[in-house]
Amino acid sequence: MSTADAPALAGPGDPAVRAAARLVRDLPPSPALWCDGLRKRYGRRTAVDGVSLSVGRGEVVGLLGPNGAGKTTVIKMLLGLVRPDAGEVMVLGRPGSDPAARAGVGYLPELFRYQPWLTAAEVLDLHVRLAGADVPRDERHGCLELVGLAARADDRVGGFSKGMQQRLGLAVALVARPELVVLDEPTSALDPLGRADVRDVVLALRERGVAVLLNSHLIGEVERVCDRVVVLDRGRVAASGTLAELLGQREVRLHLTGVVPAAEARLAMAGPVERAGEWSTVALPADDDGTAVPDLVADLVALGVRVHAVEPARISLEERLLGILRAGSGDGRS
Amino acid sequence: MTARTVLTVAGLTLREAARRRVVWALLALTVVLLALSAWGFSKLVGLDTELGTMTSGEARLVASLLLNLIMFGLSLIAAIGTAFLAGPTLAGELESGQALVLLARPVRRSAVLLGKWLGLVAFGCGYVVLAGLAQILVVGATVGYWPPAPATGLALLGAETVVLLTLALLLSSVVSTMASGIVAVGLFGATWVAGVVGGLGQALGNDGVARVGTVSRILLPTDGLWRGAMNAFQDPIALVQMGPGEGGFPFLSEAALSPAYLAWAAVWLAMVWGLTALSFSRRDV
DSSP states (O other): OOTTTSOOOOOTTOHHHHHHHHHHHHSOOOOSEEEEEEEEEETTEEEEEEEEEEEOTTOEEEEEOOTTSSHHHHHHHHTTSSOOSEEEEEETTEETTSGGGGGGEEEEOSSOOOOTTSBHHHHHHHHHHHHTOOOOHHHHHHHHHHTTOGGGTTSBGGGOOHHHHHHHHHHHHHHTOOSEEEEESTTTTOOHHHHHHHHHHHHHHHHTTOEEEEEOSOHHHHHHHOSEEEEEETTEEEEEEEHHHHTOOEEEEEEEESOOHHHHHHHHHHSOEEEETTEEEEEEOTTOOSOHHHHHHHHHHHTTOEEEEEEEEEOOHHHHHHHHHHHHHHHHHO | OHHHHHHHHHHHHHHHHHHSHHHHHHHHHHHHHHHHHHHHHHHHTTOEETTEEOOHHHHHHHHHHHHHHHHHHHHHHHHHHHHHHHHIIIIIHHHHSHHHHHHTSSOOHHHHHHHHHHHHHHHHHHHHHHHHHHHHHHHHHHHOOOOSOHHHHHHHHHHHHHHHHHHHHHHHHHSOHHHHHHHHHHHHHHHHHHHHHHHHHHHHTOHHHHHHHHHHHHHSTHHHHHHHHHHHHSOHHHHHHHOGGGTTOTTOOSSOOOHHHHHHHHHHHHHHHHHHHHHHHHOOO
16 A cells, blocks of 8 residues: 555644654653573573563662572573573563664673783773773773772783772673673672672662662672562572562561460461560561551550560571572472 | 674784784794795805705705795794684683673674684784795895795785684684694694695596595695695796606695686685684574
8 A cells, every 4th residue: 555545644743643652752661671481401401491580770680599590591691692592582672682782781791701911991992892882081991990990900901810800890891881780790709898899889870770680699789789689590580579579578576474375366466476485476467567566565565464575587588588499499399 | 883893803803913922922933934044045046065056047946945835834834823813712712701791792793703803814814925925035135036926826825824714713613722723723734735645646647646635625725725825936947847747746836726716715715704603603602
């Protein structure tokens, strides 16, 4: 059908067109990173089995899991370094198979190694050119300053320690003004000070609206900086959610004496109770608005119970992670 | 985007070559070789042999043979140099993890490969042409011998280097660093030996043995291109003086290359390059 035969085309002033434009404009931006049903086999071993996850714009997502869970393979498939056997990848709104999708991506691999015959500044220049970014010299130097390598800018990378190379890797990941930064074990070679620096860098990225996918063994690190966590176990997503969702269960430990049956009933009303001698641990409901503990204590006192101590307890991410992984391996055996 | 990637990676490859010590060792070796040959050639004229003083014509014949011998040495240096540069450049970067950050940039793998290949071609051909030209000048200054077609000869030496480094790149995309260099240089040597064996077969009139050289020259065009280069460097009278029965002599070539063979070498290059690009783009890093 030629355009001459077509019904009158809607112009930009047409209400329907304006409504459509508004609809498109109000659409949430595509996630920084999205994948669905990723699968990868190495010989007879399935390394990744149907992994789906997404990282929203400006969101910091932690990837957790035991050794060999497939975290690095997932990251490599997201970045087009490993070909998935099945599944789809979208990076910054473009299909992962299109190299241009990676124009706004910064990556620090687990196995970081940079051209030993180049200087630190030259490595950054190289990556700025490959990324097609236009980054002035001062900004590139600022990146080295951020990771504490400003004084070594003109030294060859070959003479760098492992920790310094990892710092350089962080600068490389950040230098081309990324919208998404993928950090695979970014602190494996760093001292405690370096780890704190990485944490600050990730928090600064989040403030600037840069999305971060962080794979780390250091659960404390993940707990402190991530909005959301994805737990991988044996190539599958074992759990995922915000920290509040994953750690939603709160507990309170009470040291009580003179507990009468009515008080026991009152404790049971608050939530499941575990007793060990004079100590009772009550698991509080996830939707608690902060009144459950004071109300419980007031009622217990009114019932004549002597309250010696009240300790809030929060399940740490580590405990939760271990719980998830143990439950997973239990399923596997049954 | 692709052109920028190709140029950036080509520049990086050249810079790597310039900054690695092995390259400077290569240059030092070449200078020593050139100096030694200058000294040797200068002694050639007026040399007292058991048969009497060598005439200038005899000196030219010997110079022609020696030039081919030295050119073979140069092409061997270039072959080993580029094969051992081409190996680390792909396999080494994949093994060490250097390739991870590079390939995670918005680059096509074929563009990265093309950049590396161009860088290596520039380096290998640059070396062969410059060192070869210097050697021709040395011979010209000392003995007064000037090869009949120096430009063709140098171009064919360059082409031989390109063939070998392309093979080394293909190997390095599938096997490890050291293995790719060793296999490439080994194949280069094997084809040369097969070429010599084929020449002997021809001289002795044994078709079966002669075919060994022909087949090996088709499988890997380094020896065929080398024979073409020799033909361009040698004194045309040399063959006549050596006699037709001496066709098996490894440092004389009987005929110039046919256009069909050159076309085959180009097709061979395109095929091997395409295979390398395919294997590299499908590879998990």
